[in-house]
Amino acid sequence: MANVFDQVKLGFAPTRRNIFSADAAIEFAGKTRDKLNDMGVNYVDIKDINADGLLYDDAGMTKAAKKFKDANIDGLFLANENFGTEYECARLAKQFNVPVLLWGPKDEAPAPDGSRLRDTQCGLFAIGKVLRRFQVPFTYLVNVDIDDPEFERGVQDFIKVCNVVKTFKATRILQVGPRPFDFWSTMVNEGELLEKFNISLSPIPLPELVQEIHELQANHDHEISTTIATLREVADIQISDKDLEMVAALKVALKRKMIQYGCNAGAIQCWTALQDEIGILPYASESLLQDEGMPVTCETDIHGVISELLVEAATLGTHKAIFADVNCRHPENPNGELMQHLGVFPFSTAKNRPTLPPSHFVFDFPGSVGFQAKDGHYTLCRFDGDNGKYSMLMGNAKAVEGPYEQGTYVWLEFANLNRFETKLVYGPYIHHMAAVTDDVVPILYEACKYLNVSPDFYDPIEEDVHAYLRGDIDSIIK
Structure with a gap:
């Protein structure tokens, strides 16, 4: 090893x-x-x-x-x-x-x-x-x-x-298309990211990606067939062979474009122009890329994919991050919350065998993924900013049982859900969070002093973090 x-x-x-x-x-x-x-x-x-x-x-x-x-x-x-x-x-x-x-x-x-x-x-x-x-x-x-x-x-x-x-400091992000019009919350300041943090974007239009897909298919690129074989190995396939080939081709095209532009991550305008062009959702393709260490987020969420990179780096790459929407409260647990998406969870994080269903209740297209994420204690992370100020929200939660949900999902229990919810509403954060099954809050906290980013907590754990860093306690997870 x-x-x-x-x-x-x-x-x-x-x-x-x-x-x-x-x-x-x-x-x-x-x-x-x-x-x-x-x-x-x-x-x-x-x-x-x-x-x-x-x-x-x-x-x-x-x-x-x-x-x-x-x-x-x-x-x-x-x-x-x-x-x-x-x-x-x-x-x-x-x-x-x-x-x-x-x-x-x-x-x-x-x-x-x-x-x-x-x-x-x-x-x-x-x-x-x-x-x-x-x-x-x-x-x-x-x-x-x-x-x-x-x-x-x-x-x-x-x-x-x-x-x-x-x-x-080495992050460069492939931006495929502008943010969807309806997602004003994922607006970013490209100039500030470069000036403050040396994080650069490599924007390309959707047609450039689509052209790459068609060229890969026309050339019968071997990585498409290899990717199809991987999908059949890791998931139950409930979509047509044609759609499965497109899922694989999209994954390969995104990877090739990231390599071409020297990027370690990406963000894509996942709806609805993409479906008009290639007829599928990008989420299964993204899930594969997550497992390969080249994360791609949806709704062109640039700050979101930075969050993924950071929380995974805090584990030295030993844990892959899920990337989830914070969706709704648990019907019974007062501190329970649904973390869900149409995909964008790495296949390796699945608790049960994943599926590629024919469609999803949000979008009637193939290309989504369905499974429940693994149990465990999670570190949640969100790098974000506005008005020239940037911070990193962090904290812990644990997986708990909850109702079945389409897509990829996990129910998490917080020490106090109201605190977490209020942090997201007041911002500068949004409803997208990266999370790993590892306790890396002290690592992220200590890293902030070198990043010119303010550490932020949704629970009052700063003194526990200091105690851990002093060696007084073994873990901040109670």
């Missing part, structure tokens, strides 16, 4: 200060390296910048900076091994627009004569202050021993934060 940490590369910069024992700092830097190796962390080391392999002067800082830039690191790990040279840490970190992790191993007890070889905790206070002076945001992993469980969890969580930031 591939190491999920390989997708993120850290620059490892252990540091010391001259007035404390260099030998002790070298020893603890070695222990830190051994631990990172045992964890399978992908990191770039600085053992070759000087005899100690430690950061403490300008010459070493310059060499470390060049090495990390050449390696294109995704995050910087400042490990304070005795007291640390705070200004060199800050000078180094200032050169990179990446998340920064600050940690140092717990100091030993004083020797019998009262002397100490290290002064790590005091140095952490100094480094934190100077990072603030340099206006470098950073993540603090509390002063624990290297073998404490909090260390391993903290490093793993930081890698997930780096992956969220890396994904966000």
Whole structure:
């Protein structure tokens, strides 16, 4: 199995200060390296910048900076091994627009004569202050021993934060057609997304996609037949062979267009012009793409597909996100809510065997998907904004039983549905949410400080999130 940490590369910069024992700092830097190796962390080391392999002067800082830039690191790990040279840490970190992790191993007890070889905790206070002076945001992993469980969890969580930031900054979205006229709620500011976040759109008209479909069919592209075989394997097919071929062709065409324009995601005007052109709904095609890590959302919801990318990145891609409309209250559970769509849930998230039904009660066309999503605790996420301000709504809910619903769906129970509902109404959010069966709220929260996005909660859990990040609790899910 591939190491999920390989997708993120850290620059490892252990540091010391001259007035404390260099030998002790070298020893603890070695222990830190051994631990990172045992964890399978992908990191770039600085053992070759000087005899100690430690950061403490300008010459070493310059060499470390060049090495990390050449390696294109995704995050910087400042490990304070005795007291640390705070200004060199800050000078180094200032050169990179990446998340920064600050940690140092717990100091030993004083020797019998009262002397100490290290002064790590005091140095952490100094480094934190100077990072603030340099206006470098950073993540603090509390002063624990290297073998404490909090260390391993903290490093793993930081890698997930780096992956969220890396994904966000590299996002380019294929926009197929304008938003449907009736969906004013999915309006976005393309210029702001580029100016604020370096997120760019690649807009194409629907006819360009349709032309790609027809060319694929005319050439009997092998990926169409492969996709048909996949659909027959993962779902019960209740549509004609002709419509099934169109579902497959649409999926392949969307994928090819995303590759052509260098996009990692897409959004499509899913109705009604598309049905006039090719006679199907796009949802089954999108469900396949969700599972392949190239999500496409409906109603040209640009902010929605960004939400999907972020919540999946917070799991290092180990969980695929469902993308759902927040539809209606549970008929019996006062805190229950229906999360539903005509598709756009990855097939891998199904609790029961999916179907491709002849039509759906909303649109009388083939191409939708039907199944109930898996049970479990979900993290919900919505990146959104208006009036020049952007935030990320996040929180948890758990799957509960509820009535059968057409399309893809799951009933979720919230701690307080009124709080969630009110957040969506007051905004800047809308009724589309991305969700994964993993507790990644603290990851998303910590990532916000590096994204210039305000974290937002629909439940009063911010102190629990802080407690988790400090290592005081194991999970924010009660």
